[in-house]
Amino acid sequence: MPIVLYELAGANPAVKFSPYCWRIRMALAHKELAVRSVAWHFVDKEMIAFSGQSKVPVVVDGERTISDSWAIAEYLEDAYRDRPSLFGGAIGRGEAFFVNGWVDSTIQPMLSTLIVRDVLDAVAPDDRAYFRSSREARFGRTLEEVQAGRETRVLELRRLLSPVRRMLRQQDYFGGLHPSYADYILFGSLQWARCTSRFQLLEADDPVNDWFNRVGGLFDGLGASAPRA
Ligand SMILES: N[C@@H](CCC(=O)N[C@@H](CS)C(=O)NCC(=O)O)C(=O)O
Numbered sequence: 625m626p627i628v629l630y631e632l633a634g635a636n637p638a639v640k641f642s643p644y645c646w647r648i649r650m651a652l653a654h655k656e657l658a659v660r661s662v663a664w665h666f667v668d669k670e671m672i673a674f675s676g677q678s679k680v681p682v683v684v685d686g687e688r689t690i691s692d693s694w695a696i697a698e699y700l701e702d703a704y705r706d707r708p709s710l711f712g713g714a715i716g717r718g719e720a721f722f723v724n725g726w727v728d729s730t731i732q733p734m735l736s737t738l739i740v741r742d743v744l745d746a747v748a749p750d751d752r753a754y755f756r757s758s759r760e761a762r763f764g765r766t767l768e769e770v771q772a773g774r775e776t777r778v779l780e781l782r783r784l785l786s787p788v789r790r791m792l793r794q795q796d797y798f799g800g801l802h803p804s805y806a807d808y809i810l811f812g813s814l815q816w817a818r819c820t821s822r823f824q825l826l827e828a829d830d831p832v833n834d835w836f837n838r839v840g841g842l843f844d845g846l847g848a849s850a851p852r853a
Contacts, residue, residue, distance in 0.1 A: 626658035628684040630672055633663035634746045634820070638851045641746060641819035643732060644693040645681045646812035646847070651697050651805060653843035655707040666751040666758075693812075694724050697805050710805035723798065723806040732813050734781050735825070737763075741771040742821035746853035774823065781825060785832050792831040796838065803842060811839045811847065819852050 629652065632642035640649070640661070652659045664671060664680050675682045675691045682691045683699070690699045701710045701717070711717035740759055744767055747755045756767060763770045788810065791798070798806035814836050817825055826833045840848035 625686065626660040627652060628660050628662060630662045630664045630675075630680050630682040630684075632680050633665060633748065634853050635748050636851065636853060637663050637748075639746065639819055639853050640850065641743075641816050641853070642680060643812040643816035644679075646815045647693045647805075647808045648681045648683065648696050649846065650808035650811060650839075650842070651700055651710055653846050654710060654803070654805075654808070655700050655704050657700070657704065657707070665748045666754050694721070701805075712799060712804055716799070716804060716806075720798075720804065720806040720809070723809050727809050727813055730784060731781070731810065734784060735813055735817060737770050738774045738778055738781060738825065739771070739817050739821040739823055741767040742823060743816075746820040778823075778825060782827070782830070785826075788835070789831050792835055796835070803839060807835075807839050811836065815840070815847055815850070819850060 629645070629648060631640050631645035631649070633640055640646075640663075649659070669678050672678065672680065672682045672691075675689050677691050679691065681693055681696060682689065683696045685699075685703070688699070690696045697710055698717070711720050740763075744752060744755055760766055795801070797803045798810070814825070817823070826836075837848065
């Protein structure tokens, strides 16, 4: 029986863009697990009420329901030990947890300020009012104000990614020779931008771009071939 993944869908239902859902799409592919995707929208709170919370990703695996991308990754690693490892052991798990916190607290919030108004155009029509009001309440400003000045502010995102650039001088992935869950964490955020916005985040010759394309090409191009809004 395939694992069921509730994931955020856009105005075009084929466009799946949540950064956190992308982490899990990639993790499921890495684990070579069959998945049945269920399209979810921000206003569909009832649809995932059984999970006891109101955000996606939500995964249902037989009797088990798990929410929160980090908890799902840990569940997949522990429940499917015979499949390719996401963390490469306890030390890798601990270090991936740092990457999770770094991306959630530093990269994702910065990136949001660069593309959040574009994301509004990608969400489903019924989600637009909710998306605008919930995000404007979070930022304390209109989405247009948040996104303004991004041509210069994007330099800050590029600066924040310098540890990744430095790592890529020596290895192809966060996982070293092979991709690991830590790669999928950062990949999810950049894939969110790729699927919702045409704004150029990285310079064409940025090694982070090469890494992003490399991860996007995994699993028969799961990320690279995903439709964009
Ligand atoms: N910490 C959670 C965050 C999940 C999250 O924020 N999901 C967004 C979609 S990208 C969501 O469902 N938001 C619902 C809302 O804003 O009402 C995770 O890692 O899974």
